[in-house]
Amino acid sequence: MIEPKKVLRTLLNRWDIIAHLFEQIADSSIALQELHYLIVTLIPQSEQSEVSNVIDSLLKVDILVPVANNPNRFEINSVIMEFVGYLKNEHRLGLSEEIEAYVKHLELLANKIAQAIQTGESSEFVKYAGELDRRMRDVIKKLQHDEKALEGIAEQAKMANKQIPLRQRYAEVISSWDEYIEPMVEMINPKGVFDRTVQLVENQLQNIIHKTDVVGFLIDEVEIVRQAQARMMEMEKVAQHSLKRGTEILLPLREEVRTNNTITQGASLALAIIRKQGIGYLNVENRVPLLALSQKNVVGSSASIEKYIHGLRGFEPTPNRFPSRRSDRKSLDKVITFDQVGEQVIKSLPIADIMTWLIENYAMVSTDNIIEWFSMFTRGDSFQKQRLTRKDYFTKTHRISLRSYQIFGKIYANSNR
Amino acid sequence: MPIQTDELKQVANIYRELLRGYHISHQDHEWYPELSHNQEQYQNLFDLLGYQLVCDPRGFYYFFPEESSSISLNKTAQRFAMIIFILIEIYADEGKDPQFILESEYIPCSDFAKIIKNKYQKLLEQVEVFNEQDIESKIFEKMVKFGFASEYMGRGYQMRPPIHRFFDVCLDLHKETQAKVAVEETST
Numbered sequence: 090m091i092e093p094k095k096v097l098r099t100l101l102n103r104w105d106i107i108a109h110l111f112e113q114i115a116d117s118s119i120a121l122q123e124l125h126y127l128i129v130t131l132i133p134q135s136e137q138s139e140v141s142n143v144i145d146s147l148l149k150v151d152i153l154v155p156v157a158n159n160p161n162r163f164e165i166n167s168v169i170m171e172f173v174g175y176l177k178n179e180h181r182l183g184l185s186e187e188i189e190a191y192v193k194h195l196e197l198l199a200n201k202i203a204q205a206i207q208t209g210e211s212s213e214f215v216k217y218a219g220e221l222d223r224r225m226r227d228v229i230k231k232l233q234h235d236e237k238a239l240e241g242i243a244e245q246a247k248m249a250n251k252q253i254p255l256r257q258r259y260a261e262v263i264s265s266w267d268e269y270i271e272p273m274v275e276m277i278n279p280k281g282v283f284d285r286t287v288q289l290v291e292n293q294l295q296n297i298i299h300k301t302d303v304v305g306f307l308i309d310e311v312e313i314v315r316q317a318q319a320r321m322m323e324m325e326k327v328a329q330h331s332l333k334r335g336t337e338i339l340l341p342l343r344e345e346v347r348t349n350n351t352i353t354q355g356a357s358l359a360l361a362i363i364r365k366q367g368i369g370y371l372n373v374e375n376r377v378p379l380l381a382l383s384q385k386n387v388v389g390s391s392a393s394i395e396k397y398i399h400g401l402r403g404f405e406p407t408p409n410r411f412p413s414r415r416s417d418r419k420s421l422d423k424v425i426t427f428d429q430v431g432e433q434v435i436k437s438l439p440i441a442d443i444m445t446w447l448i449e450n451y452a453m454v455s456t457d458n459i460i461e462w463f464s465m466f467t468r469g470d471s472f473q474k475q476r477l478t479r480k481d482y483f484t485k486t487h488r489i490s491l492r493s494y495q496i497f498g499k500i501y502a503n504s505n506r
Numbered sequence: 507m508p509i510q511t512d513e514l515k516q517v518a519n520i521y522r523e524l525l526r527g528y529h530i531s532h533q534d535h536e537w538y539p540e541l542s543h544n545q546e547q548y549q550n551l552f553d554l555l556g557y558q559l560v561c562d563p564r565g566f567y568y569f570f571p572e573e574s575s576s577i578s579l580n581k582t583a584q585r586f587a588m589i590i591f592i593l594i595e596i597y598a599d600e601g602k603d604p605q606f607i608l609e610s611e612y613i614p615c616s617d618f619a620k621i622i623k624n625k626y627q628k629l630l631e632q633v634e635v636f637n638e639q640d641i642e643s644k645i646f647e648k649m650v651k652f653g654f655a656s657e658y659m660g661r662g663y664q665m666r667p668p669i670h671r672f673f674d675v676c677l678d679l680h681k682e683t684q685a686k687v688a689v690e691e692t693s694t
Binding site for chain 1 (some may be wrong): 522524525526527566569570571573579580582583584586588590591594595598601602603604605627633652670671673675676677678679680683
């Protein structure tokens with residue numbers, strides 16, 4: 090029997106070497122010579138005797154154990170591996186079959202507890218009830234450990250060198266999905282092994298409680314059974330949560346690989362179609378429509394000329410009534426003269442924006458007159474003015490884009506000139 | 507929903523770029539953050555103006571054109587699609603993923619010779635691309651104009667997230683083919 094303190098002391102004293110071995114040979118073994126070389130690199134200038142002492146110390150406390158049938162190769166003790174992995178927060182994904190085996194064992198223990206109740210053997214009852222509780226705790230620990238391992242797998246995949254093809258980078262993601270997540274989904278689904286066993290054990294435990302309530306037998310032990318019931322509920326909750334979390338972590342990565350492969354296959358398909366039937370067959374312009382700014386009133390390249398002519402095909406002129414020579418209709422424009430407008434302008438000075446002022450005050454006047462008056466007011470040096478920024482103005486019929494003026498005051502001609 | 511125009515400081519620039527067919531992605535530092543923080547407002551605003559702003563979750567925005575506005579861009583879309591399909595195939599033959607096109611630093615101009623000199627020459631002639639200069643002027647320079655790529659230090663072109671629109675064409679073609687095969691198998 091190895092003293093626990095010796096194991097701990099060796100772990101502490103040789104941690105660097107053990108951590109290094111964990112990185113290198115966690116899933117395999119190491120030859121004596123390689124082990125020797127590793128220790129020399131980690132403890133430079135060490136003598137032969139020192140290296141041998143290190144190896145001996147690891148072997149004495151079963152941190153390193155010889156591989157079966159090959160005394161010159163060594164592997165890390167599985168218990169030590171698990172402990173070191175826990176300390177380094179490195180979790181390795183277990184097998185879904187392990188969980189299945191644990192869960193099936195629970196059923197066996199529940200039957201043994203029921204038997205112990207029947208025969209009235211209190212000590213047997215306590216023994217199996219305790220083991221049931223421990224097993225369920227093991228299942229919970231295993232599920233949580235596997236969840237962490239899946240997180241690690243996903244992180245590693247995402248951080249891997251992007252020059253490596255996705256399928257390679259995500260190989261462990263894909264195998265974890267196929268070999269762990271899918272079997273676990275089947276196990277934990279309603280009517281799966283996990284669910285059936287949990288139902289069975291819960292019923293057994295409930296019967297036991299009912300029996301002891303009725304018969305008044307092993308009353309003290311009822312608490313142990315209730316504790317097992319609570320543990321069972323916790324185990325069920327952890328199983329569902331772990332599976333959900335594992336799926337959330339791996340599914341997007343798995344889909345990324347699938348999408349990637351599909352894109353590559355799709356591109357090859359596209360090129361094959363183009364070779365056989367021409368690019369027009371693919372109808373790319375409708376699959377990926379691109380916006381071209383519609384330039385209704387400007388023609389430039391041949392393509393826009395084509396579009397313009399195409400647009401003209403549907404053109405229909407709107408009928409317009411020309412005024413007759415002897416029309417009694419008086420145009421509003423004939424009533425208002427430029428001089429009249431000029432007088433109004435002078436009365437309204439200063440004007441923040443002459444174009445806006447004209448449109449607001451003479452809304453019913455035709456656009457050409459408005460523009461003509463604007464031009465006359467802003468030409469020459471009759472007014473003190475400042476040019477404004479370009480903007481759009483709207484008469485009753487048109488949109489005009491121009492730079493208007495702010496008019497401060499009237500400049501009267503110098504009579505001495 | 508009321509539109510808070512004082513939060514939309516870049517609206518004029520964003521509108522101008524989207525209107526000319528440009529796809530805004532995260533490399534457009536001056537516009538993308540404002541678009542993504544005010545996505546709903548911009549969608550509502552452009553909707554009022556008669557434009558459908560597409561907010562692709564893969565990190566880009568563009569105006570979805572009405573049918574009539576895209577007549578003149580058939581050839582452009584075909585050329586873009588052709589080069590993307592060819593690049594996917596070339597890189598797949600080198601053991602690289604389609605994502606590599608996006609994640610690689612840039613596609614060097616020296617690769618254009620690789621494209622034009624081998625089995626893709628006849629394909630490119632279908633879209634009136636005849637040599638390396640055509641690949642650059644008729645395809646990649648146009649891709650820059652539409653936001654599908656950006657120039658990289660005069661050495662090549664860096665592809666941008668909007669090329670996912672062409673990856674989607676590959677996915678759709680694959681799905682259509684699978685559906686056709688499934689129908690044929692059921693009928694036999």
